[in-house]
Amino acid sequence: MNKNFSFIILTFNEEIHLPRLLESIKGLSAKTYVLDSGSTDDTVKIAASYGAEVKTNPFVNHPKQWDHALRNFNVDTPWTIGLDADQLVTPELFKILNEFDDEKYVDVSGIYFNRRNYFQGHWIRYGGYYPFYLLKMFRTGNGYSDLNENMDHRFIVTGKTTIWKKGYLIEENLKENNIDFWFKKHERYSDLIAEEEMERVKGVRYQSTKPRLFGEPNERKAWFKNLWWKLPLGLRPYLYFSYRMIFQLGVFDGKTGRRFHYLQGLWFRKLVDQKIKELRRVRD
Template sequence: MQTLPITLVVMTYNEAKSIARCLDSVPFAAEKLVIDSGSTDDTVAIAQAHGARVVHQDWLGFGPQRNFATTQASHPWLLALDADEYLTPALATELQQKLPALMAGDVCAAYLRRATIYMGAPMRWYLPSMGEKMARLYHRDRARWTDARVHESLRFDGPSVTLDARFNHENNPSLPEKQLKVLRYAELKCRDWLEKDKPVRMWQTPFVFPLAFIKDYVFRLGFLDGWRGYAIAQTAASYAVYKRMRYYEMRRNPASRESAANALHRHGLDR
């Protein structure tokens, strides 16, 4: 493929098993940039072998880390992927065809559609996994990531476009890995809540699980994907409850913050 003046940006920490696939799925990017937060496996060597420039940056949180990555790119247009994501050939072709005109205009960002591979196979019905729109292609002078530690989003005030083909997300190869991510994300979210002094509202918690489960399993059609849909709905509902309980603990017992931080650090979950 012809290369285009765009930077692919990937944030990594111990992503040796997936980084090559991610990088190789974007053959048209003139620059491939990996922002690594201290990998102890072969992530850095593999990324370099697959054409990436690797920059080390201690973990800042998802939003700040993405904004740091933006400052390191050589091109004003960036494509942001996670290491466990990769373009399909159809989307790679669509991007190569449409990027020149898109970059020549006044568009701030482009939405890409993400499909999810879960428990070894694509989800077929669960709506968030069947083409979730995500702003991942953007001009760095026209868009900026929020500073949230987790669940960051790209903010811009101007025109955008949506592409047709999809990219893939291999969502947590195993349930243990998903549960570790839940612990990490909940801790980061609770620390954002602490900074904003969000009220605890524990009275809501008994209602959160059934409402969150019904939303994903019924209204988002998780039940049509069988037991995999049940697992997704159950995990999402459990996360919604756990982060509220953890926030209550942080407020009631401030000493738990340092204790949890030390435990997460020992297991490499603090980045």
């Protein structure tokens, strides 16, 4: 059994994704924990067949689900790796993990993985989507889930972090090949984000990470979020979409990629702003 790290995975009806992920990490011989949200397909059976320890917990949002996972699994390795079910470890990242030497990271608390995101079979290479660094590996007991987020989830650590730029995760939600699934999912997400922004205005939520434009990836994201919240509702989706398509070269992502940037970068952001305006009218 791997003595360096363990995996935690969140699932909900992931029979289409979970075998792909578990196969990609099987050779690492690492203890694997799965927190399921009440799947009605074969997700739990698949997890058990790979030797994973499975627990269930009702889903509220991703940050709270990750918090529950970190608090309720007895991880006994120095490092924990948190993955989403629609991700998989590439051979390049597998090699880095397989050769991981804890002694070389004695002063490090967290490690960022690079990610390649795919939409309907197409790699989203531009528009700010690659390289894209996610803090996925952290010292057990140090990393925690940022509960000041209502939809996006991120891990936070105390101490130094480092970035692995060469190996990367692949993230591809095959359910999104059905565009109706994508729309329904983002309808739910828009409600969570609109509510979150309203709570930030009231001071109920705040940034857990110090915003720094030239800081580590989580700090840069916090800086851009601070900027985003200051922009006018209704206008900011167009500013963001233009920035993504022109300055971040999203226009070169091909037909499928451009559709993704439109849906995720403009349509979805406009929907969020509309729902914020509705909440304001109801509550004022």
